[in-house]
Structure formats: C-alpha cells, structure tokens
Amino acid sequence: MASTASTNANTTPASASASGSGSARVYVGNLSYSTRWQALKDHCSKGGLNVLHADVLTFPNGRSKGCGIVVYSSPEEARLAMTQLTDTELDGRPIFVREDREQNGDAPRVKKEREPREPREPREPRVPRENVTSATTALSASPSSAASSSSASADERRVCYKCGVPGHLASQCTQSDAEVSARKLFVSNLAYSVSWQDLKDAFAVVGPVQRADVLQMRDGRSKGVGVVVMERSEDATRALEQLQGAQLHQRAIALRRDQWKGGE
Numbered sequence: 001m002a003s004t005a006s007t008n009a010n011t012t013p014a015s016a017s018a019s020g021s022g023s024a025r026v027y028v029g030n031l032s033y034s035t036r037w038q039a040l041k042d043h044c045s046k047g048g049l050n051v052l053h054a055d056v057l058t059f060p061n062g063r064s065k066g067c068g069i070v071v072y073s074s075p076e077e078a079r080l081a082m083t084q085l086t087d088t089e090l091d092g093r094p095i096f097v098r099e100d101r102e103q104n105g106d107a108p109r110v111k112k113e114r115e116p117r118e119p120r121e122p123r124e125p126r127v128p129r130e131n132v133t134s135a136t137t138a139l140s141a142s143p144s145s146a147a148s149s150s151s152a153s154a155d156e157r158r159v160c161y162k163c164g165v166p167g168h169l170a171s172q173c174t175q176s177d178a179e180v181s182a183r184k185l186f187v188s189n190l191a192y193s194v195s196w197q198d199l200k201d202a203f204a205v206v207g208p209v210q211r212a213d214v215l216q217m218r219d220g221r222s223k224g225v226g227v228v229v230m231e232r233s234e235d236a237t238r239a240l241e242q243l244q245g246a247q248l249h250q251r252a253i254a255l256r257r258d259q260w261k262g263g264e
Contacts, residue, residue, distance in 0.1 A: 023075035025100035032091035182233035186258035191249035207235025
C-alpha cells in the first residue's frame with residue numbers, strides 16, 4: 001500500500017466513504033515533487049468544483065510520487081475536472097486528470113496470464129556498417145528544430161531566484177540588487193503546515209505577489225522560512241508594516257528585507 005501525504009483536515013467520515021465511490025474519484029498525474037495536498041486541493045477546486053478530499057501519494061520515506069487522488073462531491077464534478085483541469089499548470093508543471101482506475105486500494109491485484117507468443121520470423125541479415133549512412137553526420141548537417149524549440153521552452157520555464165521573474169537565470173538578471181531587495185521579503189517562524197499558496201494568499205491582501213516560496217529540506221519538509229517577492233516596492237514596505245507579527249496557521253510570522261547576495 002502506498003502511503004499518502006497529510007490529508008485534508010476538514011475530511012469527515014462521510015467524505016471518506018465517498019472516496020470509495022469510483023465515479024467521483026480522479027487520478028492527478030505529473031505533479032511537481034514540491035506539491036502538497038493543500039495546493040492540490042486548491043487547484044482542483046477551481047471553477048467552483050467541490051473537493052471533499054485530496055491526497056498526494058508518497059513513498060514510505062515521505063517523498064512524493066508525483067501523483068495524487070482527488071475526491072469530488074459528485075461524479076458530474078469529477079467529469080468536469082477531467083475536462084477542465086487536464087493540461088493546466090500546477091507548481092510549474094502541466095498536470096493530467098483521469099478517472100481513478102484503482103478505486104479499491106485494498107483489493108489485491110490479479111496477475112493476468114500471458115498468452116503464448118507466436119514464433120518469431122527469422123531476422124534479416126545485417127547490412128555491413130560501411131554501407132549505412134551515419135545518422136550523426138545527417139543530424140549535424142541540419143540541426144533539429146525540435147531540439148531548439150525544446151531548449152527555448154526550457155528557458156521560458158526557468159525562474160530567476162534573484163528577482164522572481166521567469167524566463168532567465170539570476171546571472172542574466174538586469175535588475176540591480178537594490179531594486180530586488182526593495183521588493184523581496186524574508187519570512188521566518190512559519191508553521192510547518194504553511195504551503196507556498198498559503199504564504200502568497202497572506203501577502204496578497206497587501207498587493208500583487210510576484211512569487212512566494214517556502215524553503216524545504218531535501219526530504220521535502222518545510223524549513224519554517226520563506227521568501228516573498230512583491231510586484232512593487234511600496235507593497236513590500238506596506239507588508240513590513242502591516243504583516244509584521246501577523247498570525248499565519250496560529251504562528252506569529254517575522255519579516256525583514258531579503259538581501260540578495262548573488263549566486264543562482
């Protein structure tokens with residue numbers, strides 16, 4: 001049995017029984033390893049969909065498997081989710097949503113017997129190597145447009161950890177350290193249950209948030225600190241004044257300017 005991440009605290013016995021109803025359960029794949037159940041629930045609730053339960057599947061050591069299970073209040077909502085949420089982006093990755101095909105997780109799998117294979121036809125004799133055109137030479141003569149487009153899309157997914165803007169690295173950033181420090185805040189004393197979405201929502205009451213991150217250890221556990229990049233320096237100043245000592249998940253957070261020291 002695969003273990004799961006922390007489940008929705010609002011899940012009731014009624015909703016747990018609903019998870020046994022296959023038609024209301026969906027499987028969500030291609031999740032980022034940093035995605036937590038709360039972010040999954042929030043994303044799958046878009047469009048007014050009513051999520052009863054959300055889990056991110058994990059290995060016994062707590063690491064994410066990159067997939068999850070979401071239970072809706074009705075089969076109709078589950079079908080809407082498969083239509084509306086497939087190929088949407090969550091934590092920087094396009095997810096896919098389909099019907100959960102293993103709804104009864106406790107049922108043992110029955111191994112199907114393989115049908116006997118037909119005898120293979122004899123292979124054709126190999127062509128001598130000197131008579132084969134070099135694929136490497138052909139590729140080097142005309143560079144693949146697919147490879148170049150893949151490289152371009154990879155550059156677009158990169159996020160500058162200096163200014164928080166996607167599309168370039170910190171070493172390529174044109175903003176000065178002073179400009180970045182004016183918009184970037186370091187948040188400490190976070191509860192371990194706080195996700196990046198919780199952090200972003202808390203600062204969104206002050207002004208538009210460009211990026212919010214909760215720093216994590218290698219095993220995926222929160223370090224209890226985070227970084228928030230506001231879109232405007234005046235919003236960062238206002239956040240320092242209004243949110244210093246504010247309660248987030250029953251803990252008083254502490255704020256200061258995050259001084260960029262270079263590096264990627």
